[in-house]
Amino acid sequence: MSSLGYLGKYQFGRTTLERFHIFNTTAFLNNPELQEKAFLALCKVNKWILRKDIQRSVGKKIHGITITESGILAAAHLSGAGNVKKFLRSGGSFTFNDAFGTSIRDYMKKFGGYDVSVIKPERNAKV
Numbered sequence: 001m002s003s004l005g006y007l008g009k010y011q012f013g014r015t016t017l018e019r020f021h022i023f024n025t026t027a028f029l030n031n032p033e034l035q036e037k038a039f040l041a042l043c044k045v046n047k048w049i050l051r052k053d054i055q056r057s058v059g060k061k062i063h064g065i066t067i068t069e070s071g072i073l074a075a076a077h078l079s080g081a082g083n084v085k086k087f088l089r090s091g092g093s094f095t096f097n098d099a100f101g102t103s104i105r106d107y108m109k110k111f112g113g114y115d116v117s118v119i120k121p122e123r124n125a126k127v
Helices: 014-019 025-029 032-049 051-057 069-079 081-089 104-110
Strands: none
Touching: 014 025, 025 032, 032 051, 032 069, 032 081, 051 069, 051 081, 069 081, 069 104, 081 104
16 A cells, blocks of 8 residues: 555555445455456556547657557556546646656656557446
8 A cells, every 4th residue: 555545556546446346445455366357447447438539649749759558548547537638638738747746748658658459448347
């Protein structure tokens, strides 16, 4: 658990976990397989939410960063899909930083170029 209360390998907030009907945070922290399943489910949901923005934005450059699907999904995990939409649709004018100062741009750059084709968009993904 982080100093800000985020949980597990992928630093989930409690409300995100609740979206997937995970209420026992101790059990979540002690179950690496459940953490992986929750992360995959969140990626599927984010990919569904951002599917049109992915189509429009992948391959474009914003502030010198080539936009990739994996970068978009990583940024959505950091800041939420809605903030990523704002970032992409504003051409990078909209900014968001987490409590440690990490920005959407940072995530787009660091996690760009990974193959996430196995993750299929799913509106109601379950764990």
